[in-house]
Amino acid sequence: MLLAIETSTRSGSVAVGLEDGSVTFESLASGRNEDLAETVATLFPEGGEAITSYALGIGPGSFTGLRVGLCFLKGYATVFPRPVAAISSFRVVAEQVFEAEPSASSVLVVIDARNRELLAGRYLKDQGAVRVDEELPDGLYDLAALEAQLGDWRSGRDLLAGEGATLLGASLERADAGLWVPRADTLARLAAPELRAGKGRTIRGLEPAYLQRPTAERRGAVHSGKD
Amino acid sequence: MIVLGLESSCDEMAAAVLADRTVRSSVVRSQVDLHAAYGGIVPEIASRDHALHVGFVIEEALEKAKVTPSMLDGVAVTSGPGLIGSLLAGVEAAKGLAVAARKPLIGVHHLEGHIASALLENPAPEPPFVALIVSGGHTSIVLVPELGGPYEVIGQTRDDAAGEAFDKTAKSLGLGYPGGVEIDRLSQTGDPTAFGFPDVMPGRDNFAFSFSGLKTAALRLLERETLPLTGQRLADFCASFQDAVVENLLGKALRATRRSQTGRLIIVGGVAANQRLRERALEKAKGHQVQVYLPSRANCTDNAAMIACAGMVRLARGERSPVGLAARAHWPLQDLGRS
Numbered sequence: 001m002l003l004a005i006e007t008s009t010r011s012g013s014v015a016v017g018l019e020d021g022s023v024t025f026e027s028l029a030s031g032r033n034e035d036l037a038e039t040v041a042t043l044f045p046e047g048g049e050a051i052t053s054y055a056l057g058i059g060p061g062s063f064t065g066l067r068v069g070l071c072f073l074k075g076y077a078t079v080f081p082r083p084v085a086a087i088s089s090f091r092v093v094a095e096q097v098f099e100a101e102p103s104a105s106s107v108l109v110v111i112d113a114r115n116r117e118l119l120a121g122r123y124l125k126d127q128g129a130v131r132v133d134e135e136l137p138d139g140l141y142d143l144a145a146l147e148a149q150l151g152d153w154r155s156g157r158d159l160l161a162g163e164g165a166t167l168l169g170a171s172l173e174r175a176d177a178g179l180w181v182p183r184a185d186t187l188a189r190l191a192a193p194e195l196r197a198g199k200g201r202t203i204r205g206l207e208p209a210y211l212q213r214p215t216a217e218r219r220g221a222v223h224s225g226k227d
Numbered sequence: 228m229i230v231l232g233l234e235s236s237c238d239e240m241a242a243a244v245l246a247d248r249t250v251r252s253s254v255v256r257s258q259v260d261l262h263a264a265y266g267g268i269v270p271e272i273a274s275r276d277h278a279l280h281v282g283f284v285i286e287e288a289l290e291k292a293k294v295t296p297s298m299l300d301g302v303a304v305t306s307g308p309g310l311i312g313s314l315l316a317g318v319e320a321a322k323g324l325a326v327a328a329r330k331p332l333i334g335v336h337h338l339e340g341h342i343a344s345a346l347l348e349n350p351a352p353e354p355p356f357v358a359l360i361v362s363g364g365h366t367s368i369v370l371v372p373e374l375g376g377p378y379e380v381i382g383q384t385r386d387d388a389a390g391e392a393f394d395k396t397a398k399s400l401g402l403g404y405p406g407g408v409e410i411d412r413l414s415q416t417g418d419p420t421a422f423g424f425p426d427v428m429p430g431r432d433n434f435a436f437s438f439s440g441l442k443t444a445a446l447r448l449l450e451r452e453t454l455p456l457t458g459q460r461l462a463d464f465c466a467s468f469q470d471a472v473v474e475n476l477l478g479k480a481l482r483a484t485r486r487s488q489t490g491r492l493i494i495v496g497g498v499a500a501n502q503r504l505r506e507r508a509l510e511k512a513k514g515h516q517v518q519v520y521l522p523s524r525a526n527c528t529d530n531a532a533m534i535a536c537a538g539m540v541r542l543a544r545g546e547r548s549p550v551g552l553a554a555r556a557h558w559p560l561q562d563l564g565r566s
Binding site: 034035036037038040041044047048063064067068070071072073074075076077078079080203204205207208210214215216217 | 265269271272274275277278279281282283285286289296312315316317319320321322323324325326327328329549550551552553
C-alpha cells in the first residue's frame with residue numbers, strides 16, 4: 001500500500017495506492033494543507049501498519065506547502081519507516097497534461113517566482129514515455145530570457161501549464177487550467193514503478209526542491225530578532 | 228507518563244523525552260552558525276534547516292531515551308508563538324508522529340514551556356510563584372497560580388525584549404552574534420559603574436519594561452566615544468550596559484514578587500543564563516525575602532524538555548489538541564487557561 005502526498009500548491013491532496021493499481025484520492029480544502037494530518041488519520045483509522053511505501057511531491061511550489069507535506073511525513077515515518085519516492089511536482093503536472101492531451105509533444109510547467117523570474121520545467125513525450133527535457137530541467141529562469149527562447153523549443157504540439165502560464169504571454173497553447181494542479185493520485189501512479197524498482201530512499205535527509213536560495217541570502221535581509 | 232516534546236519556535240530544533248519529571252533525552256540542534264553571518268535570525272533559513280533536520284532530531288531523542296513511539300503517552304509540541312515557518316516544521320512532524328502512533332497530541336505555548344523549565348529542577352518551585360521570562364523574543368513578569376494557567380501578566384516589554392537589546396547593542400559594538408553571550412563574557416572584567424545608564428520605566432507601580440530606551444541610551448553614549456571600543460573600555464561598557472539591564476529586570480521582578488505575596492520568583496528564558504543576572508538575583512533576593520529559582524543553563528535556552536514538561540501537565544489533566552492543530556505566530560499568554 002502506497003501513501004502519496006502532494007502539498008506543493010494551495011490545493012493539496014492525498015492518495016492511497018493499492019497493489020492492484022487502484023487509487024483512492026482525497027483532496028484537501030483549498031488553502032488548508034495543514035488538514036493533511038486529519039485526512040491521513042481518517043484514511044488509516046487503525047494506523048498505517050499496512051503502508052509499504054510513500055510518494056511525496058517534492059516541488060517546486062509553495063515553500064510552506066512543501067514543508068507541511070515533508071515534515072508531516074517525516075514525523076509519520078518515525079513510526080512507520082518506509083522507502084519514499086520523491087517526485088517533481090512539475091513532472092506530476094506534465095503527466096496529467098499528457099494523459100489528457102495525447103497529441104501533445106511537450107509540456108512546459110511554470111510558476112511565478114516573483115522579481116521577473118519563473119520556476120519552470122519542460123517535459124517531453126518520447127516514444128510514449130514522459131521525460132524531462134535536459135535543455136530545460138526544473139529550475140529558476142529569468143522571465144524575459146525564457147520568453148525569448150520559447151520559439152527555439154517548438155517540437156510539435158507544445159502546451160503550457162502552471163500558475164505562471166499567464167506570465168509567458170500567448171505564444172504557447174495553454175493546457176486546461178484544471179490540469180495545472182499536481183494531484184496525489186497522479187503522483188501515486190508515477191511513484192509506483194520507481195518504488196517497485198527499488199528506487200525509494202529514506203526520508204530523513206530529504207529536502208523540498210526549492211530551486212531558489214532564500215531571499216535573505218540573495219539580498220542580505222535579516223529578521224530583526226526573535227519573535 | 229512518557230512524553231515526547233518538540234520545540235522549533237525560532238532557531239533551535241529540539242526534541243526531548245520526559246518520563247514523569249526525569250529528562251531521558253534532550254537533543255537541541257542550534258542554528259547559531261547559520262544566522263551569524265547575517266547578525267540576526269533569517270526566518271526562511273531557519274525554516275529550511277528545521278524541515279531538513281526534524282526527523283534526525285526526533286529519532287536521536289527517541290534513541291537516546293531508549294523509547295519507541297509505541298511507548299509514548301503523548302506528543303507535546305510548541306504551537307506558538309514564534310516564527311510561523313519554524314513552528315510549522317515541529318507542529319507538522321508532531322502531528323505526523325501522533326497520527327501514526329495514535330497517541331494524544333498537545334500544543335504548548337512557548338512561554339508556558341519556559342515556565343515549566345523550572346519544574347525540571349531539584350528542588351522545583353511549588354506554585355503559586357512569579358515568573359520573570361526573559362529571552363531574545365520575550366520579557367514578561369507573570370503570576371503563575373498553577374501550571375496550565377490562567378496566567379496574569381503583571382508587566383512586559385513595550386518594545387524590544389531584553390535579549391534583543393543585548394544582541395543589538397552588541398552589534399553596535401561590533402561584537403559577534405549572538406551578542407548577549409559576548410557581552411556577558413566581556414563584562415567579567417569590566418566595571419559596571421564606568422558608564423551611566425538611565426533607569427528606564429521607573430516607579431514602584433510600574434512593571435513595564437522598555438529596552439529600546441536602554442539601547443538608544445547605549446548608542447548616545449557610544450557617540451561620545453572613539454570607536455571601536457577595545458580592551459578595558461569595551462569591557463567597562465559591556466559591564467555597565469549589562470548591569471543596567473539586569474538591575475532593571477530584577478528590580479521590577481522582585482517588587483512584583485513581594486507584591487504577589489508568593490515569596491517565590493523563577494527566572495527563565497535564554498537571558499536567565501546570564502552570569503551577572505544569576506549572581507545579582509541571588510544577592511538581591513535576600514533583601515527582598517524572596518526565594519529565587521534559576522534553572523540550569525541548559526534549561527534556560529530553548530529546549531524540548533520544557534515543552535514536554537508543560538505538555539505532560541496538560542495531558543495529565545486530560546487535555547488534548549486536535550490533529551488539525553495549527554501553528555500560531557501570535558498567541559497572548561493571557562489566553563491560556565481561559566474557558
